[in-house]
Amino acid sequence: MENNYKAVGLTQKEYEKIVAVMGREPNELELNMYGVMWSEHCSYKHSRALFKHFPTSGEKVLQGPGENAGIVDIGDNLAVAMKIESHNHPSAIEPYQGAATGVGGIIRDIFAMGARPVALLNSLRFGDLENSDRVKFLLDGVVEGIAGYGNCMGIPTVGGEVYFNKSYNGNPLVNAMCVGIIEHDKIHRGNASGVGNSIMYVGAPTGRDGIGGASFASVELTEESEEKRSAVQVGDPFMEKLLLEACLELLQIGCVVGIQDLGAAGLASACCETATRGEGGMEVDVAKVPRRETGMLPVEVMISESQERMLLIVEKGREEEVNKVVEKWGLHSVIIGKVTDDGFLRILEGDQVVGEMPAESLDSSGAPKYYSDYEKPAYIEEVQNFTSGDIEEPKNYKEVLTKLLTSPNIASKEWIYRQYDHMVRTNTVVKPGSDAAVIRVKGTEKGIALTTDCNSRLCYLDPREGSKIAVTEAARNIICSGAKPLAITDGLNFGSPEKPDRFWQFRECVLGISEAARELDTPVISGNVSFYNETDQDAIYPTPIIGMVGVLDDVEKAMTMEFKNEGDVIVLLGHTKDEIGGSEYISRIHDLEKGRIPAINFGLEKKLHSLILEANEKNLLQSAHDLSEGGLGIGVAESCISGKLGAKININTDLRKDVYLFSESQSRFLITVKEKDLKDLKEMLQLREVPYQRIGRVEGQDLEITINEASVICEAVEELEAAWRGALQCIME
């Protein structure tokens, strides 16, 4: 038996710990359950020790990490449930189903809290799109998978982001985020409380699909990974739609005391997690679990990751009420066990006990916790050694601007979001393609703003500062929509935690996120860690994706980035410095991924946030846009293109022209204001000591940029738009 622990992904020490906890050697079923539950994916054994750094509470936090999803108050007895989760390895092997079931899983996490899912976002990373057919195949499949699932569920996919970088060539990232709305008093949790209460199973029958998915996600991808295709689950969004409606209806009638999604590690995980949060024990009979195929062993039933299943803890005697609702939706529910308080998760097959383990020992609270070694990688010093003097100033700025606009990282993502139903539920006030999406909350005047962000190139060059930038950029995007940032869900994607240099990146990012989240008062209320994102070639860039939600008290005041009116004055807020290290400009134009990344000044950042919100409140702003990849040059072009209006920009600077135009200095906003409102705005800016510069006017149909009296760019917005809009489609078709 002791030779089998390796087969389930455990170490000898871990096996010894199991024997110590159980007081005997585990049987095969038990060993397999420990194997999946103590996998990195389920137990967070390498990352948990660092979570204490995250700020996770606050007056608006109704549910922090540790449940199916985090919940934050938006006022008027309403709250937002949110969570992001990765489905990277399945998507690398089987892009359509990998991405589809990633969406399905995150939706279940939201309605397991009792919340109605109202929006989806996706944060995607792929390799070098322009030079790899494999990457095109992955992008095509992932996008179609997300569309196939989300569209059928009738939940709009309103936002997200996609970046391309060769570090993702062998290991794409697919992180799906779901957001739901819930009334404060309707929040449900995954507790198996009330001794004697029934454990009910509802949803799709259990098959052999997805066996060992959690373990598969907890190792590096290799040539042989293709053979693990059976670890990838298959999605059925229609089944999930039935499950969603049935569960939300059930939660209204009050007989369900606990509810839990069957996700990674299937029944094994759901049973021990709900038992641990509840009375401590549970008994389930695998013979009662509905099955899709015959001859399944108890272990297969317990760890299968078949999709579209939920576990309900139902008040004893009210099981028939559950059946009635579930059957209306064409589903079946069965009693598979009961709540106990003896601290054991007991698995039966008929009247025979086939497994018996202390429930808490399986759960992440009982799993091993590692304090991994970390060491600053040697590459850091080397890549930071760069100054703007190392590159030659370009001669043709029009060419540079066009080349940046057609970079897959900057070009329009319309080819992608056109495949997502982003308008169903008729709440989408600001559609994909803006800084943040805004959806209204029907029955109120409120709106919520949603975004995901992470520039992983910056995190590679400087994980601590790069992850701070990820948080602040997310917040700036929320601010640009006129909303107040509320909370974070983070999707942390890294290489192997067992390698000290990778773990150093992880640690730095956790510390960076923690500092920024504290500064901006946006607690981390849920999240996911995905390690082992590497192939035998190399690891991915550290990618801590920040999902953020904000609230607008008056959704009519939602703001967007496009230039609105001829004659409006264009104002640049913040400082533009010689900070082109890690920029899209030096990557795309000079083929360099190096340099010191822009610095963050939280004092200025916060000042700008409150200024923008107040100016918007007073109806002084016509547009607001966050400056990020591509800097001012791209920011202005994007506002011109989306507004179908030209601009005349006139700048005086000591900086080199390319540095000024494409520096990615932080804490900057591009705003427009009506000439008549300029005086009021200036007063606010001076009062608050916010640095600003009037840089031009919305005018005509061309983008004209003059620096130090010399014309640098003069191009029809129509031409810029054609390049920007067509780039991705052109590559894909």
Added chain:
Amino acid sequence: MKFGIIVFPGSNCDIDCYHVLKEVLNQETEYVWHDTEDIEDFDCIVLPGGFSYGDYLRCGAVAQFSKVMDSIKVHAAKGKPVIGICNGFQILTEAGLLPGALVRNANLKFICDIAALKIENTETPVTNCYEAGEIIHIPIAHGEGNYVVDEDTLEDMKAHGQILFTYVNNPNGSIVDIAGVCNKEKNIIGLMPHPERASEALLGNTDGLKFFQSIIHHLEEGFSNGK
């Protein structure tokens, strides 16, 4: 006037249609579960968008056999309006209540966008508030909206004014740019675009409002021009 919105297990635009009729236009509106037999109470039936039964087979191929479809046929035979939007349109063609069929988009991808539509016939229950030839912008969101029909039927439809909406820039390959049609009697209407998504200023577009106002006008006053 009373509207009934049919709800199949996988309908997902039911709430959107309900919202516009009930909250925006203050009409008496009720959801109707797919196994309902008695729908006599309703003046107008709406088959909303979504994925009625998952649509893993042809879209609408399963929904056409629901119990409520028999009652809808009786309702339609009395000349009362039946409106199918998106999946509702697919169901109506599958049920044989409208000519033609909807197959996969020419580019084989789901398309969610805003389509420019031309109003081809204003003498119908859903277009009487529009101007002839008017161009409106209405969201589309479908994977199978490519309308096909045989030549003879198409000629017959043209002759009877059964083509109601056409795309200005055909997004999905539909024959002669067809976006919406009706039966000869003009009381059964199907269209792929979603007017319910374009009926509030907050969402940036109210071009769809006249679609619903036309129905109300039709129910209140018959076929006369609603402008």
